[in-house]
Amino acid sequence: MxxxxxxxxCLTPALIHLYDVEQYVVVIIxxxxxxxxxxxxxxxxxxxxxxxxxxxxxxxxxxxxxDYLLAAERNxxxxxxxxxxxxxxxxxxxxxxxxxxxxxxxNGTQALYLSRKAKQIAIGSFLNLTALCNWLxxxxxxxxxxxxxxxxxxxxxxxxxxxxxxxxxKGDGYRxxxxxxxxxxxxxxxxxxIKQYLKKTSHSERLKQLGIEEDIAFCLNIDTTTAIPVLDxxxxxxxxx
Amino acid sequence: MxxxxxxxxCLTPALIHLYDVEQYVVVIIxxxxxxxxxxxxxxxxxxxxxxxxxxxxxxxxxxxxxDYLLAAERNxxxxxxxxxxxxxxxxxxxxxxxxxxxxxxxNGTQALYLSRKAKQIAIGSFLNLTALCNWLxxxxxxxxxxxxxxxxxxxxxxxxxxxxxxxxxKGDGYRxxxxxxxxxxxxxxxxxxIKQYLKKTSHSERLKQLGIEEDIAFCLNIDTTTAIPVLDxxxxxxxxx
Numbered sequence: 344m345x346x347x348x349x350x351x352x353c354l355t356p357a358l359i360h361l362y363d364v365e366q367y368v369v370v371i372i373x374x375x376x377x378x379x380x381x382x383x384x385x386x387x388x389x390x391x392x393x394x395x396x397x398x399x400x401x402x403x404x405x406x407x408x409x410d411y412l413l414a415a416e417r418n419x420x421x422x423x424x425x426x427x428x429x430x431x432x433x434x435x436x437x438x439x440x441x442x443x444x445x446x447x448x449x450n451g452t453q454a455l456y457l458s459r460k461a462k463q464i465a466i467g468s469f470l471n472l473t474a475l476c477n478w479l480x481x482x483x484x485x486x487x488x489x490x491x492x493x494x495x496x497x498x499x500x501x502x503x504x505x506x507x508x509x510x511x512x513k514g515d516g517y518r519x520x521x522x523x524x525x526x527x528x529x530x531x532x533x534x535x536x537i538k539q540y541l542k543k544t545s546h547s548e549r550l551k552q553l554g555i556e557e558d559i560a561f562c563l564n565i566d567t568t569t570a571i572p573v574l575d576x577x578x579x580x581x582x583x584x
Numbered sequence: 585m586x587x588x589x590x591x592x593x594c595l596t597p598a599l600i601h602l603y604d605v606e607q608y609v610v611v612i613i614x615x616x617x618x619x620x621x622x623x624x625x626x627x628x629x630x631x632x633x634x635x636x637x638x639x640x641x642x643x644x645x646x647x648x649x650x651d652y653l654l655a656a657e658r659n660x661x662x663x664x665x666x667x668x669x670x671x672x673x674x675x676x677x678x679x680x681x682x683x684x685x686x687x688x689x690x691n692g693t694q695a696l697y698l699s700r701k702a703k704q705i706a707i708g709s710f711l712n713l714t715a716l717c718n719w720l721x722x723x724x725x726x727x728x729x730x731x732x733x734x735x736x737x738x739x740x741x742x743x744x745x746x747x748x749x750x751x752x753x754k755g756d757g758y759r760x761x762x763x764x765x766x767x768x769x770x771x772x773x774x775x776x777x778i779k780q781y782l783k784k785t786s787h788s789e790r791l792k793q794l795g796i797e798e799d800i801a802f803c804l805n806i807d808t809t810t811a812i813p814v815l816d817x818x819x820x821x822x823x824x825x
Contacts, residue, residue, distance in 0.1 A: 354738055358598055361737050496602050497595055497763045521785050522738045528773050529766055544762050 349485040350517035352505045352526045355492035356454045368484045369461035370475065370508065372468070373491035374500040375550055376429045377451030379468040379562040380414075381579060384434035384444060386470070386568035391578040393445045394452045398422055404445045412439065414446040420553065431561050443578070450491035455574065458489055466572035466579060469504060469537075469562065474569040476511035478584065486517070488526075499529070499544045503537065506530025538563050590726040591758035593746045593767045596733035597695045609725045610702035611716065611749065613709070614732035615741040616791055617670040618692030620709040620803035621655075622820060625675035625685060627711070627809035632684045632819040635693045639663055645686045653680065655687040661794065672802050684819070691732035696815065699730055707813035707820060710745060710778075710803065715810040717752035719825065727758070729767075740770070740785045744778065747771025779804050 349367070353359050372378055381392050393411075395401055401413045412426040414433065421428035427438075429448055446452070458464055462484060467475050479486055488508055490501035506526035513519065513527065533540030538560065550559055571582040590608070594600050613619055622633050634652075636642055642654045653667045655674065662669035668679075670689055687693070699705055703725060708716050720727055729749055731742035747767035754760065754768065774781030779801065791800055812823040 354595065355599065358596065358737060496599060499762045499766055502766065521740045524784055525740060525743065525770055529769060532769050543765060
């Protein structure tokens with residue numbers, strides 16, 4: 344089989360300048376917890392989720408659109424006065440169905456912004472893993488999996504998810520770069536029990552201290568949703584298939 | 585045991601700004617082939633190896649010091665008119681004993697330059713693995729393993745070597761960051777047959793095309809040397825133990 348398409352992994356947003364993103368369909372990955380919550384919210388009927396970089400931008404949206412919900416988090420905690428933060432449990436149908444949510448997060452939004460010139464941008468998490476992969480296979484494009492990471496550095500959970508995507512796509516004639524090979528190898532080590540595998544990470548310890556272990560378990564559920572959030576203009580909406 | 589020292593991995597020079605290098609002893613890693621050749625050259629009695637960033641700087645040294653040997657390589661090949669490039673086979677005792685070599689390489693020199701404010705900078709390769717680790721244990725300092733990578737991106741061979749260093753140090757009470765955990769896990773996957781493991785990488789394929797498979801095999805020999813090259817001013821010399 345000719346390896347005519349690329350399947351690559353950008354391990355942190357700080358490396359994205361090394362890729363010509365215009366040549367790729369990009370998947371943004373921020374497992375704990377932004378992209379997991381986005382997948383869950385879109386699945387649950389949120390009309391749109393607008394990712395922004397700064398808390399101040401959230402507030403500006405609220406002034407224009409009082410009906411918008413505001414979600415903001417800094418260092419893992421809800422910003423005071425906002426409707427909610429990044430916990431996926433805030434994105435139930437009861438809360439978000441038919442609503443627009445303005446979201447700012449520490450890492451995920453930055454990854455989105457830096458990828459904005461891509462052919463298309465989709466949102467990935469363990470929740471929509473197989474639906475996402477099935478769609479990616481149909482695009483016939485180069486694919487770049489962009490890990491949001493932690494403070495611009497590599498983290499294990501986002502990389503492991505990239506490896507899970509590669510696991511489903513690698514038989515389809517893609518050319519893998521070294522980060523993709525490594526991500527897929529790490530997934531082989533962790534796939535039997537992802538939660539257990541990730542327990543050793545620094546991030547896991549930090550999130551535990553924030554008292555959001557239930558969030559972590561939720562974000563590691565595989566294939567509980569099928570919606571694929573994609574960027575349309577400045578907002579994330581459900582991809583029409 | 586209190587985890588009071590850090591053992592971390594900077595996966596590419598493009599991420600080094602994320603670390604306060606002044607807090608660390610840094611190990612520079614450029615397995616194919618710069619740091620392997622440096623270890624071999626210092627072991628074989630080279631008086632000093634001077635790393636520089638540009639071919640032009642090499643030539644400037646030669647004007648002042650006609651007895652210096654010049655080593656330069658761009659995209660894996662010896663620069664025309666230079667004494668030799670990065671092949672470890674150029675660094676035999678016969679050629680380098682008692683000599684000073686001015687070396688420029690694509691990735692390794694950049695990693696060195698970007699780490700220049702570290703407490704101390706040492707050079708690592710599979711050749712001097714155990715000698716290096718034994719010395720690192722005695723420093724009682726935070727350790728940062730800096731992978732030179734490939735064109736500022738992650739590569740498997742440098743990361744695997746970082747994982748090999750971590751394998752020898754991790755029982756000594758260091759706190760590992762996520763890149764260090766990943767590097768050590770990748771080493772677990774590759775350690776039985778490192779050469780075979782690396783065959784799938786893009787870099788391996790590229791080096792093969794350059795006809796330097798013997799170099800690759802040489803650079804994967806473990807513990808064939810004991811010298812630890814360290815940066816002293818602007819030159820690499822043998823650490824006096």
